[in-house]
Amino acid sequence: MIAFDALGHGRSDHPKEINLSKNLRYDIIRDLEDLLKHLGVNSHIGIIGHSLVGGMIGQLFVMKHPEDIKFLILLNSGYIIIDNVIRNIFYNLLPYFIRMNFLDVIKNSIEEILDKTIPFIITALSDTLGGIKLTKDQLFMKIEEQIFNMINEINEYDPSHINCPTLIIGGRLDNFAPEIMSEELHKKIPNSILEIIDMAGHFAPAQRSDTINDLISEFIRNLK
The missing domain is CATH 3.40.50.1820 (Alpha/Beta hydrolase fold, catalytic domain)
Incomplete structure (x- = not known):
């Protein structure tokens, strides 16, 4: 048995620089592939x-x-894959009834949900925003882009x-x-x-x- 702590989890490295929109899935899959190759498991x-x-x-x-x-x-x-900072914070802000019926709820309520969650996402990011050179409008657009990308991925995931x-x-x-x-x-x-x-x-x-x-x-x- 091999216990694998993915990047940013457990005892593995936690990236010091925050990339708001980088999806860690590609790095994690690469690391897992490299680990299995190193151990001769194929x-x-x-x-x-x-x-x-x-x-x-x-x-x-x-x-x-x-x-x-x-x-x-x-x-x-x-x-649902929440493998970057924005997606993770957004999902953690959602109440249980939305998580239970995620796709059904967001079809008709995504703008309202964004209006209520984006201020909290920005607050949660406040400690790391010093090194991020974005205007407030640009940050809003970045957050919206990530959340809409997440929704599209879920709809297309098979x-x-x-x-x-x-x-x-x-x-x-x-x-x-x-x-x-x-x-x-x-x-x-x-x-x-x-x-x-x-x-x-x-x-x-x-x-x-x-x-x-x-x-x-x-x-x-x-x-x-």
Whole structure:
């Protein structure tokens, strides 16, 4: 087993310079590819990804290297990738009812949502804005651009190309990646199994570790 802390997470490096619009997924996937190459791991790879970023990196990696993948496990994940500063802050500001029905809500309410969230995004960025040479209008445009790009990516994202055995585990009490996201992934990923864990939130692997470990072990044992 290889435990991989992506760039900006855990004990891996945390970039000192803030790039508001850089999507870290490409750097993270490259780092994962380099790590596997360094360790001589090139086939029969099992990927386990947690949360929105970890789960989406897992999905994207599997679609990029389908011939090398044995299985995929998604824990408290979904179809939204929040891999840059603006997207991350924006998503964290959204109340639970919007996260539950993200695409349906934003179809008719995106301008209102932006009006209410952008001032808070700017406030959250205030400590880092000193080195960013943007006018207030330019910053507003940058934030809007990133959020609209995120929405377009979600609308266009198609995980049906994931063809390896996939286990999807969600938490019944998860208010960050609500269980409906796991259910939607299950509908779209052909060869997938869905498990929703009662009395578990976004950190189900820690909150219900025995249950999660049993599900993962059974899933791997049953692989052909």
